[in-house]
Amino acid sequence: MTHPATPARPAEPKRATAPHKTPHRxxxxxxxxxxxxxxxxxxxxVIGGVTQPDSFxxxxxxxxxxxxxxxxxxxxxxMTFVIISGGIDLSVGAIVALASVWATTVATQEYGFAGILFTxxxxGVACGLVNGLLIAYGGMVPFIATLAMLAxxxxxxxxxxxxxxxVVTVDxxxxxxxxxxYILGIPPLVLVFAAVTVIGWLVLNRTTFGRRSVAVGGNAEAARLAGIDVRRQRLYLYLLSGLCCxxxxxxxxxxxxxGQNTNGNLYELDAIAAAIIGGTLLTGGRGTIVGSVLGxxxxxxxxxxxxLNNLQSDVQQIAKGAIIVAAVLVQRRDAHSTT
Known part of the structure; x- marks a missing residue:
């Protein structure tokens, strides 16, 4: 007894898949x-050279x-590390002021160069620790926690x-x-800035810490499911911000x-603005140290x-604001082009 042949099932159409976003893009x-x-x-x-060729x-x-x-x-x-992780730090200017005045008290200066630097x-790290604990383990919104630290x-x-x-009296x-x-015509402060920039770039692009920071900013829940301790990572990031301050x-x-209590005035706005025009997303998940430094x-x-041109500061602030708006619009265009 022979069974009738089973008709062949039609081949299922291939599902359309989204184009793969390569790291190259x-x-x-x-x-x-x-x-x-x-x-x-x-x-x-060029503008500076044309308007003030002898000075600029x-x-x-x-x-x-x-x-x-x-x-x-x-x-x-x-600040770039903090924003990449999806956070914000409004207290950086206040931390700089507090650290500068605490390090220049008469009692501190008695310990000389090492005492001022150490203090x-x-x-800075202590303030970052407080911010990190409130945000990572206290469940506070970064905006509120760092605003409280600012005050x-x-x-x-x-x-x-x-x-x-x-006044500092330590020679x-x-x-x-x-x-x-100066070393080869370069001020020591610039060399310190260059060293911090290089170390920051290496940490962000060549270490697990950097990859975890990007992952937390991109999707905190997915990062947690992948085995990343999100709370501890956020604590470390605010410690890093405090260290930089x-x-x-x-x-x-x-x-x-x-040392003055007015030191670091509006540093938080300048740092955030520089990071934004450098390509760091305020929503987190993307950013570059090089871009922030260029900002x-x-x-x-x-x-x-x-x-140099004796122009009023209000026009300067307007120019900065226009640059920030342009940078955000470019970010939005990039975000829409990748979806």
Whole structure:
């Protein structure tokens, strides 16, 4: 007895799959963004050279731009890590102020160079620890936690100084700001900024810590399911931000030769703005150290050009605001093009 042949089942149509997003496309976008930032910086250099040919391109002025960029640049490196992870730190300016005044009290200066440096870093890390614990383990929203630290830090800095300027008398600290300490014509503060930038780039792009930071910012729940301790990672990131603030406070002490409760004013806005125009997404999951550093240099160069041309600061702020808006619009276009 023979069974009738079973009719062959028609082949199922192949499911349409979304095109695979290769890392090459992401790298290409990053390279284009970096080139565009370099282009903006080049245009600013041309404008400065044309409007003030004798002053802007002078070696002393270039050294001044790089030195002024160093302090906020170190803060921006830490801020970039925090924003990449999906967080925010509004307290960086207050932490810089608190660390600078605590490190320049009479009692601290009795311990010399090491005492000032150690105190500045410890205060910065301690503030970062408080922020990290409140956010990672206390469940507080980063905006609220760091806003509270901003208010507390400014208040404590004012209490320590009683509104007075604390002049530094330690020769080892003051000498770092003098021309005799320059190495091959490069100020020590710029070398510290360069070292922090290189270390930040290596940590973000070549370590597990960097990959985890990006993963937490991209999708915290997916990162948790992948085995990443999200809370601990966030704690480490705010510790890193506090460390950068402590280093920046020491650089500011060297630059100003004093500690004041007004130090670091609006640093949080400048650092966030520099990171944004550098390509770091406010929603987290993407960012570059190189882009953030270029953002710092662009803003510092704009400030220098306006100062040399005796232009009012309100126009400068408007120009910065326009650059920030343009950067955010470019980010939105990139985000839509990848969906």
């Amino acid at each position: 992401t790298l290409l976008r990053t390279d284009l963004r970096t080139l565009s930032l370099l282009g903006v910086l080049a245009v600013l250099v 391109l002078d070696t002393d002025n270039v050294q001044l731009i790089l030195t002024q960029a160093s302090v906020i640049g170190v803060v921006t490196v830490g 500045a870093i410890v205060v 507390s830090g400014r208040g404590l800095a004012l209490q320590i100084t009683d509104g007075k300027t604390q 080892g600290v003051l000498s770092l700001g003098e021309r005799d300490s 402590g280093i920046a406070a020491f650089l500011l002490i060297v630059l100003a030769g004093s 710092v240099l662009i803003f510092t160069t704009i400030t220098n050009i306006f100062a």
